[in-house]
Amino acid sequence: MSHEAETETDAVHGVIAEFEHEADILAAAEAAYAAGYRKMDAYSPHPVDGLAEAMGFTKNRVPLIVLLGGLSGGATGFMMQWFSAVVHYPIDVGGRPLNSWPAFVPITFELTILFSAFASILGMLILNGLPKPYHPVFNAANFDSASSDRFFLCIESSDPMFETEGVKGFLEGFEPKSLSVVPVESDPGDREAEDS
Amino acid sequence: MHPQEPESSSAPAAVLAPGHTFTTVTDQLSDMVLVRPYEGRWFLCLGVGFSLVMTLFTAAAYLLFQGVGVWGIDVPVMWGFAIVNFVWWIGIGHAGTLISAILLLLKQDWRTSINRFSEAMTLFAVACAGMSPLLHLGRPWLFYWLMPYPNTMGLWPQWRSPLVWDVFAVSTYGTVSVIFWYVGLIPDLATFRDRSKNRWAKMGYGVFALGWNGSAKHWHRYRTAYLILAGLATPLVVSVHSVVSLDFAVSVLPGWHTTVFPPYFVAGAIFSGFAMVVTLAIPFRAWYGLYDYITARHLDNMAKIILATSLMVGYGYFMEGFMAWYGSSSFEKFALLYNRPFGPYAHSWRMMVFCNVLAPQILWFKWARSNVGLLWVVSIIVNIGMWLERYVIVITSLHRDFLPSSWSMYHGTVWDYATYYGTLGFFFTLLILFIRFLPAISITEMRELVHKTQHGHGRTTEASPETGS
Amino acid sequence: MSTYPTIMIDEPTLERLGVYQQRALVCAAAGLIISFVAWLVAPAHFYHGYLIGFLFWLALALGSIGLTLLHHLVGGSWGVMVRRPLEAGATLILPLAAFFLPLAVGVRTLYPWAQPDAASHEEFHTPYLNVNFFLLRALAYFVFWGFLAVIINHWSAQQDAQSDHGPSRRMGAIAGPALFLMFMSATFAAVDWGMSLDLGWTSTIYGVIYIISDVLTTLSCMIVVCTVLERSKSMNQVVTPERLHDIGKLMLAFTMLWAYMSFSQFLIIWSGNLIEEIPWYLRRTRGGWELLVAGLMIFHFFLPFFLLLYRDGKRRTNYLVRVALWILAMRFLDLTWQVVPSTNDYKSPHIAWADIFLGLAAVVGIGGVCVWYYIHRIKQRPLVPLNDMNLVRVLKREGGVQHG
């Protein structure tokens, strides 16, 4: 972020439009994708069915990561028990076989679940690029309500077709509640809670 | 559609009172934390809870100073209150994940307003549960010996022991519950970050919201991850109490060694967990006036689940007795057909049967399920009954050793009770703090529910009810 | 009145069902003749095999009654699709009651506690296991199950004829207690007919495992039925991916439950290693049977588990039906594993191939009659119970979502 900010103080992150209804933002996102815009994102207070797909986002690698996490967890769980009970310290306990696999099942299962759970949250956060406390989109006017009751569509300046006035005109066509240009760097005066 | 079909009179009540919009639910639910002033009764509750926490600390300190002998445990009853409380708490800790995960997978809308609250309850109950066996170790600072790590003793945990399975099951459950709870909280924390006026609160919520901005792509992965977590938590929650039951069942003690224990313990856990949710949800909704969110439908459904699981628990009691009678082991016959119903602890057993099997039968009737006061009383009876169940299982099986010369009686000492009430205080203190500082009802999911009810029941199909700009 | 018109089976499907019925009768004849000959020649082997066949199809009848009651209790969109097939399945209890008669005749051959030399096992004598009481209980079970099968169908037929929700409300009122009694009676039946094959062996989870298996069998059969009926006109609107998905998820859940319960029983008995219990597993894990155990673990749990995890597969009949048929085959193997080795001497164990073959013959023989009767029942009624209180509500909500 910072290097962008250094090069151009009044650089633009994108143009953002505010909507009141899910249906409106869905229509706007679909239209923007159809119009050829690719670098954009929509912001909503709760998940909206089909919104990500409308912007051409379908690749979701979270399940694959979880699968790998689960497999490695199961393997770790069983091998840990097998190694310590059969290889490292083989000892007869109550006449049970060294490789008492029935007794190893519960922990193998628990570790499968544990690793899968870690994989799912870490996969989700890392793919989402979180944590990211600072994001240019927070500079948008009234963006506070994106976590309450408003829906936002932002077409970003990194899009090859981006041109501020053109995008503004395009979004204007969907009769948004408000429309604004998002600067990359916030006005220091507005960053009320900055602490230094 | 079905224009001629009149809405049936016995159609279930709504899971969310009509007329709510995204704005109203967001306002009401976040104001509970951000705007609502600190009240005297909140401080009173905190004070009561905290004084019990102090009792817990005192009891624990005395225990560490003197050793586990201050509890009533002795040969042959080496497991006393610590294990009873452990199983009781971990059972209570099952409702949260059950409500959150299983009902999410089953697409049950009525989970939404109680899931967050029950998840928090789960965490706190698991914390209380974990304390018991740790204190029971006698030297809790050596707890890490339970974990496998390359050590100077060359030793490993005994993988064939269910107690080691327990360590893994409970710690996995605790960890996954925290993850599940936190993932659910992230968007709500973002809401709090954006809505709180206080600069420090903004920063605090902001740090833990991780910069959540509600991007559609983020939501997409978020939903997948959340559903997967639910899918993982469901078998996990079943496995945890099964493993707890195996602590008893893989030994060869009459009254413990019985194959129905895993599913029967799971049913018992759900039973006590839902009872605790009802016990807490009824005063909570009265206090915060949440009648719109925790409706008669929620209470009715929870009452039905309590009834169903009560029957399952009853089935477990019955099968144990029946198989003792059917089978050929004289020890089983003695333990289950004589010692429990007629032995020295018969009063506990009889009260347990009353609390867990007989009392909940009243919930067959709709009037009983819709009578909030009665339901609350039943839920408390069930909580007591489930504590007694563990007491009966642990004590009656141990106090009659195979060797009659070892027979003896067990009674909790004042320190046993102090520890138990202390954990109750710990639980309530955390709960009180949670309600005050975090969204006790999931705002995000409530907004989804608004969306669903608007479009699902055909009330406001055409236009969203918000006033146009 | 409703989005769905009254759906009857269309002509081409009726024809095909007629062909199935004929084939079923041929199978029935073949299976039953082989079984009859075996009865004359080697009754001990015959009874083992016959018990497998009987329990296999009884699972469908009991599971159908149970799932119908469950649906009356909790509702759900999947009921639209399988309510009628389930109700038809419930009626199988009537032919199965007749099929119980050979077992009643053979009690003294089949069950060790009823054999003349059982007096030598005095410690195993309990008031519960004696021939008269055993037969009396069997009669009671069939009367109770038959009664439920009749009212399930009778009130459902009444409901078809009237728009007032009286019958389905009545059904909802009795569903809870009836389901509980079903659970208890099925438990006792499992103890009587399955568990008591091994003298002195007890397992408190046994009834639950049998009930879980019943539901799994029934769900699989329902998928097969839906696959056949789907080709009938307008039924393809009823057999939707969402509903198949629901049934698929239930199959996944019950596959996991089966594994969970079976493994719990094994782990507890294996760890305890008590003389009263462990012989049950010793008989069943030696002399070739251990291969079957490994097979059951892999093919009754892991394979269907992973197949059913696949989301898109659960939404298609042609995928789901293969998994369902596979599970049914595994149910046969599981029952074989439970029943046949009960007479195995674990010191010189062997696989009783004759019993297994006769089990297959009995499954085909009894199955032929059951399939014939099932098709006969399902042809008579509309395929969707239109006026059912729960279903009307479900359809309404779904309609709302689609148009909302």
Add this chain to the structure above:
Amino acid sequence: MSQIFHPSANTLARTSIAVLVIGANLALGGLYGFSGSPYQTGVNVVRTQPVPFSHEHHIRGVGVDCRYCHNTVETSASAGLPPTYTCMSCHSQIWGATAMLEPVRSSLAENKPISWTRVHDMPDFVYFNHSIHVQKGVGCVSCHGQVDKMPLAWKAEPMTMAWCLNCHQHPEEHLRDKRDVTRMDLVLSSQEQLAKGRELVNENHIDSDRLINCSVCHR
């Protein structure tokens, strides 16, 4: 305006998470390293004694056998610490007047044993028996190291349970003929040692399966 944080917060957030994770791992690794270090085990730490007794001098220089002083090592649990008389059997003749040996002389005079500083101290819950080890062919050097090269004594081995178990699980790696038990200079190639060790395991009836039972050392 909802922008609360400075852009640097992103870097800060990621760095702090990384620091937490890496720090936790380092802390655990450090604890683990500490538990096996000389601080914890006392290996290679020279103990100061009332008399600067040199094993090196007595064994290598003078040629005294271990059993001359530790004379109960073959027959009892404790190897035995020599009484002052044993010292005086020589030192009444040689070096009798050195200042260094003053504590020995006064011990004799006052009839009070010299209070040596323990080098090897087994915990009370371990029932260690020297005689069985010597009888089965465990050389002194296996546990005590090359005492003949220690001017002042120190612990050569950590004496942790894992270390004990190492030998109890694989005794053939350490056994020698009984006549060689006290030899400090015996060197065998690992192949020779294994062949010899296996032979002795049979000869001395050593059952390494039972050697790792808890009750062998903890009773």
